[in-house]
Amino acid sequence: MRYVRSVLAVSLAAACACTMGGALSSEETVLGGSWGGVHAGLTLTPEGGAIDYDCAHGSLVAPVRRDGTGRFQVAGFHVREHGGPVREGEIPDSVPATYIGQVNGDRMALRVLVGGDTLGPFALQRGVAPQLFRCL
Numbered sequence: 001m002r003y004v005r006s007v008l009a010v011s012l013a014a015a016c017a018c019t020m021g022g023a024l025s026s027e028e029t030v031l032g033g034s035w036g037g038v039h040a041g042l043t044l045t046p047e048g049g050a051i052d053y054d055c056a057h058g059s060l061v062a063p064v065r066r067d068g069t070g071r072f073q074v075a076g077f078h079v080r081e082h083g084g085p086v087r088e089g090e091i092p093d094s095v096p097a098t099y100i101g102q103v104n105g106d107r108m109a110l111r112v113l114v115g116g117d118t119l120g121p122f123a124l125q126r127g128v129a130p131q132l133f134r135c136l
Helices: 002-019
Strands: 033-037 040-045 048-053 056-060 071-080 093-104 107-114 117-126
Touching: 040 107, 040 117, 048 071, 056 093
Parallel strands: none
Antiparallel strands: 033 040, 033 117, 040 048, 048 056, 056 071, 071 093, 093 107, 107 117
16 A cells, blocks of 8 residues: 555656646757857757857857757847957947757757847758858
């Protein structure tokens, strides 16, 4: 009887975790790793990610979770850079951004919404080094 209660308690706890968002749906997958292409390089971790562009960089503030069709959308920041050195005390030009994409196998199409502008689309591939052209 004690064994049955233990099994029921564990089953109930697991069911509560799933209904409260404690687990991913079977159609939702967290992405990770390095993704590169022309003009952009993206590194994803379980906590979020970082992106480098030719003359900018950014961050993703949450894990990238793709749905059953490979699509994802994550909030973050975009930081505009400029040619020349960064001056002492210079405040970075950081603005909110939304990262929207779709993954198909080891390929990713990525767009970045910054204010009223759309950056991209960027064609990225898992495990490929980015081809960046830094601003001078």
